[in-house]
Amino acid sequence: MSLNDKSPETSLNEKSEPKIDEQDVLPVPKPAYTAFTSRRKWFAIIIVSITGFLGPLTGNIYIPILPQLQQVFNTSETAINATVSVFMAIMAIAPLLWASWADFGGRKTLYLTSLLLFILANILLAAVPANIGALFVLRIVQAIGASSVMSVGAGTIADLVPPKERARAISYFMMGPQLGPILGPILSVIASGGHWRWIFGFLAILGSLVYLVILFFLPETLRCLVGNGSRVPMNGWFVQPHLIQRRIITEEEACNYPKPPKPSLKGYWSILKYKPVLLCSFNSGLLFAGFYGMSVTFARRLHDDYGFSHLEQSFAYVCPGVSLITGSLIGGRLSDHLRKRMKRKHPERYTPEHRFSLQLVGLAISMCGLLGYGWCIDKHVHVVAVFVFTFLGGFGMTWVFVVTTTYLTECSSGQAATNVAIGNFFRNACAAVSSVLISELTDKMGFGWCFTxxxxxxxxxxxxxxxxxxxxxxxxxxxxEKKRGVAS
Structure with missing residues (x-):
């Protein structure tokens, strides 16, 4: 037998295991970031944006009626301002609890649970006798119910939208929360004539409608439970209502979607030690303290210094409200454009921190707004100048805010809602301190030096x-690297 001859066994093996040309092997296509259609994805973003509107609306519809509530509850200006501070303080703390569970057990569950508390608190506020103690307690419950949406909503965006488009999507999502400063003061006119209870009745009705929309139309999006959404059961636009979403992807598929550890105090402390989240959140808190000091004093100064009526005060909040929306939309689009350009020119060098260069512009605009607002009030400059600088203050603040929120969803995998909740904690904590101290600071220092x-x-x-x-x-x-070491 020659060396070139082949045994029957060899021939049989060659027939049973034919050679495959490497060119015929096609690469396994990477699954789409989300399996939801574009229409379904943007419908979900609209739903969470409307839900995000509730918290800021609740805070801002309340501020213009503070003088009326001071008389109704027969208390001091400091005490009635403290009902704003306690609301903001709870809005700062409660999302830390909501968001960690939303990153672990599901987005929709948290929406439905928190909204029930919100609806109940507003029904009681509209019904119970006027008592300052009851007002404080129910404002706390109201804030607990309204507090989840900002951080959980950002988590929903991170579930549905890849990083390359995320800043724009977050800027649209933030339009819901940012309509609060515009529509809240305007809608407060329903309290004119002493009908302050109608404000809380209106919030209860609106919260109930939003609850039903979420229950029947918003699918669960948490990626460690449903993956990219390809297996979520839906009947057209309708989603089968349920409170708890069980995992519907396999164990192997779940490995592709990072899942954070169960919520714990140790876990919070670990995240707080993560320098990018801590520094980002602290920066946003300082910026928001200035803006909220301006927002809280805005209506009273227009009334006392410029003779604005209650209706005129309410409509005046259109100015800072429009500034928040325009700053968010422009900042979001520029942030995504900056990311796209950097990825195209230097793909190997791009990092999420490249978005921060835009914040330098926003911080400069915010600084100009605060300085101008303080000295215009101090020197009783024409009210048009007050509106211009108020606009700049809001524009610069939200320009920074949209970049920060986008970064917090990118800088650590699997815990977008928790990172945003920590940012929310610092912002609202600083706003709570600002709202309770701003009257005394401006009285002792003067408006010009206080806002300087x-x-x-x-x-x-x-x-x-x-x-x-x-x-x-x-x-x-x-x-x-530390997270991978702990996981292994």
């Missing part, structure tokens, strides 16, 4: 942004 101090806090923001741009990539790499 608030504006100078933005210098800290400049330093934080530059630090994150320089050190953020290394900090993120260390964090991810």
């Amino acid at each position: 101090g608030l504006a100078l806090l933005d210098i800290i923001g400049f330093a934080i942004v530059l630090l994150l741009m320089a050190k953020g990539p290394a900090w993120r790499l260390q964090w991810e």
Whole structure:
């Protein structure tokens, strides 16, 4: 037998295992980021945006009627302002609890649970006798119910929208919360003539309608439970209502979607030690303190210094409200454009921290707005100038805010809602302190110097942004390596 002859066994093996040309092997296509259709995805974003409208609406519909409530409840200006502070304080703390469970047990469950508390609190506020103690307690419950949506909503966006389009989607989502400062004061006119209870009745009705829309039309999106949504059971636009979503993807598929550990105090402390989240959140808190000091004093100064009626005060809030929306939309689009350009020119060098360069512009605009607003009020400059600087303050703040929120959804995998909730904690905590102290500070320091101090806090923001741009990539790499080490 020659060396070229082949045995029958060899021939049989060759027939049973034919050679495959490497060119015939096609790469396994990568699953789409989301299996929801574009229409279904944007419908979900609209739903969570409307839901996000409830918290800011609840806070801002209340502010213009503070003088009326001060008389009805027979209390001091400081005490009635404290009902704003306690609301903001709870809005700061409660999302930490809501969001961690939303990253672990499902988005929809948290929406439905928190909204029930919100509806109940507003029904009681509309019905119980006027008592300052009851007002404080029910404002706390109201805030607990309204607090989940900002952080959980950002988590829903992260589930549905890939990073390359996320800043634009978040800017649209933020239009819901940002309509609160516009429509809240306008809608407060239903309290004119002493009918302040109608405000809480209106909020209860609106909350109930939103609850039904979420129950029947919003699918669960948490990726460690439903993956990219390809297996979520739906009948057209209708979703079978249920409170708890069980995991519907396999164990193997679940490995592709990071799942955070169960919520715990240790877990919160670990995330707070993560420098990018901590610094981002602290920066947003300082910025929001200045804006909220401006927002809380705006109506009273227009009334006392410029003779605005209650109706005129309410419509005046259109100015800062429009500034929030325009700053968000422009900042979001520019942030995505900056990411796209950097990925195209230097794909190997791109990091999420590149978005921060836009924040330097927003911080400068915010600083100008706070300085101008304070000194215009102090020197009784024409009211048009007050509106211009109020617009700039809101525009710069939300320009920074949309970039920060987008970054918080990108800087750590599997816990977008928790990261945004920590940012929300710092913002609302600073707003609570600002709203309770601003009257005393302006009385003792004068408006000009008080708001000069608030504006100078933005210098800290400049330093934080530059630090994150320089050190953020290394900090993120260390964090991810640490998470992988714990998981293994």
